[in-house]
Amino acid sequence: MTVQETVKTYKNFIGGKWLSSSTEKVKPSTNPANKDEIVGYVQISSEEDVDQAVEAAKLAKKSWRKLTGAARGNYLYKAANIMESRLDEIAETMTREMGKTFPEAKGETARGIAILRYYAGEGMRKTGDVIPATDSKALMYTDRVPLGVVGLITPWNFPVAIPIWKMAPALIYGNTVVIKPAEDTAVTAVKVIECMEEAGFPAGVVNLVTGRGSVVGNRMIHHPDINGISFTGSNQTGKLVAEGAIARGAKYQLEMGGKNPIIIADDADVDAAVEATISGGLSSTGQKCTATSRVIVQEGIYERFKERLIARTKELTLGDGMKENVYMGPSANEGQLNTVLSYIEKGKAEGATLVLGGNRPKDPELQNGYFVEPTIFENVKSDMAIAQEEIFGPVLALIKVDTIQKALELANDVSFGLSASIFTKNIENAFEFIDEIDAGLVRVNFETAGVELQAPFGGMKDSSSGSREQGEAAKEFFTSIKTVFVKP
Ligand SMILES: NC(=O)C1=CN([C@@H]2O[C@H](COP(=O)(O)OP(=O)(O)OC[C@H]3O[C@@H](n4cnc5c(N)ncnc54)[C@H](O)[C@@H]3O)[C@@H](O)[C@H]2O)C=CC1
Numbered sequence: 001m002t003v004q005e006t007v008k009t010y011k012n013f014i015g016g017k018w019l020s021s022s023t024e025k026v027k028p029s030t031n032p033a034n035k036d037e038i039v040g041y042v043q044i045s046s047e048e049d050v051d052q053a054v055e056a057a058k059l060a061k062k063s064w065r066k067l068t069g070a071a072r073g074n075y076l077y078k079a080a081n082i083m084e085s086r087l088d089e090i091a092e093t094m095t096r097e098m099g100k101t102f103p104e105a106k107g108e109t110a111r112g113i114a115i116l117r118y119y120a121g122e123g124m125r126k127t128g129d130v131i132p133a134t135d136s137k138a139l140m141y142t143d144r145v146p147l148g149v150v151g152l153i154t155p156w157n158f159p160v161a162i163p164i165w166k167m168a169p170a171l172i173y174g175n176t177v178v179i180k181p182a183e184d185t186a187v188t189a190v191k192v193i194e195c196m197e198e199a200g201f202p203a204g205v206v207n208l209v210t211g212r213g214s215v216v217g218n219r220m221i222h223h224p225d226i227n228g229i230s231f232t233g234s235n236q237t238g239k240l241v242a243e244g245a246i247a248r249g250a251k252y253q254l255e256m257g258g259k260n261p262i263i264i265a266d267d268a269d270v271d272a273a274v275e276a277t278i279s280g281g282l283s284s285t286g287q288k289c290t291a292t293s294r295v296i297v298q299e300g301i302y303e304r305f306k307e308r309l310i311a312r313t314k315e316l317t318l319g320d321g322m323k324e325n326v327y328m329g330p331s332a333n334e335g336q337l338n339t340v341l342s343y344i345e346k347g348k349a350e351g352a353t354l355v356l357g358g359n360r361p362k363d364p365e366l367q368n369g370y371f372v373e374p375t376i377f378e379n380v381k382s383d384m385a386i387a388q389e390e391i392f393g394p395v396l397a398l399i400k401v402d403t404i405q406k407a408l409e410l411a412n413d414v415s416f417g418l419s420a421s422i423f424t425k426n427i428e429n430a431f432e433f434i435d436e437i438d439a440g441l442v443r444v445n446f447e448t449a450g451v452e453l454q455a456p457f458g459g460m461k462d463s464s465s466g467s468r469e470q471g472e473a474a475k476e477f478f479t480s481i482k483t484v485f486v487k488p
Pocket residue numbers: 153154155156157180181182183211212213214215216217218221232233234235236237238240255256257258288289336339390391392
């Protein structure tokens with residue numbers, strides 16, 4: 001391919017060095033708001049590049065593990081400070097690479113910095129317990145030890161937060177890392193790794209290899225020296241990660257899709273419920289695994305809620321996320337746009353009523369990007385594809401119900417179980433919802449999206465492999481427990 005000289009080429013980071021792939025091939029990472037704009041070129045790496053990165057991580061693991069937690073934490077603190085000094089630049093790269101608005105990208109980068117600091121502090125916290133032994137002279141205790149080399153496969157929808165919420169706990173608990181970011185957001189990932197390089201992490205502790213999932217990701221799944229794999233992305237790829245990891249006895253962790261319900265009870269605060277539905281369903285162009293998509297509304301409030309939702313959604317500005325006052329950017333890539341458009345067609349074909357949007361916008365300024373209008377359907381039945389399958393786009397499906405019991409039943413009538421929310425002033429309804437809902441993240445009078453970095457995050461049913469990320473829960477995946485018995 002012809003490479004534009006003025007656009008920077010970004011390399012892999014292996015064993016503390018920036019290296020071109022053995023394929024000598026690069027690919028452009030483009031702006032979904034303007035597909036002619038190339039943000040940077042990234043390496044199309046080979047299996048050999050992965051092998052080299054794993055070898056570097058293997059070589060580094062002993063001395064990294066031997067450092068104290070506090071010493072490892074200092075590297076994370078330094079990386080956080082460096083990232084903070086580059087916050088706007090990294091956020092701008094994120095907006096240009098995947099389309100979310102600049103304020104959202106800044107918020108996410110700030111979240112990445114906070115995650116680094118949270119786990120830096122974790123280096124000073126306890127790694128085990130003393131347990132009474134049956135022998136009164138013996139000391140019995142547990143200690144958390146690292147897995148060794150961990151492979152991290154990350155998606156494009158949170159190009160800073162997800163890589164960091166996997167890397168930071170992996171590193172603080174003493175693992176070395178090989179990360180493969182999504183191709184669409186590889187430049188942003190490189191910039192995060194640059195901050196870690198500048199923080200002075202020893203060579204081989206952090207390695208980055210960019211490229212195709214089917215090559216780089218696949219090699220990571222099957223590499224005999226990768227002791228654990230943490231993955232976020234589609235259910236389809238998640239299954240491959242699980243199968244490959246089980247086949248060779250490696251530990252794995254999957255965070256996958258969602259089809260998240262919000263229940264609006266008759267007694268809900270309509271304005272608050274509408275704002276939460278918009279924020280949960282349409283911010284980041286609906287491209288969050290925690291995004292709201294099934295909007296289950298009790299009949300007494302239905303018309304008021306619907307009218308207000310439509311009116312507020314009409315006010316949202318669609319456009320290039322770098323422009324001021326834009327609420328919603330484009331879909332992150334052409335495939336994603338086509339997926340969203342095909343679900344809109346399916347919704348119409350299945351008999352749901354389109355009440356807003358449903359098309360690509362007509363604005364001439366938006367013709368060169370992957371834009372789609374915020375879309376609302378009503379008369380949606382729970383078994384329709386738009387109510388069952390993850391769309392990952394700005395599409396809301398309104399389902400009318402007569403009772404809260406019916407709302408709860410429908411909220412659970414889906415194969416996913418990531419997040420769920422209810423808007424109600426009735427405490428009994430709220431607690432019944434908390435009790436009954438099959439979801440890993442449960443909200444009352446708050447949107448379905450957004451996570452707290454210090455709390456466990458993960459889903460039930462098809463949304464995850466059952467493990468939890470973030471907060472203290474990350475320790476479960478990134479460490480093994482040694483039970484020690486010492487007899488003098
Ligand atoms: N849970 C979440 O946060 C996410 C969910 N998705 C869902 O997945 C759909 C498709 O998006 P994609 O980007 O195609 O997801 P994906 O699952 O293909 O990509 C996620 C990561 O897996 C890698 N990958 C792809 N194929 C692989 C393979 N054979 N072996 C190992 N790694 C592989 C990708 O390169 C990327 O780094 C979206 O429409 C959405 O429904 C996508 C991204 C994030």
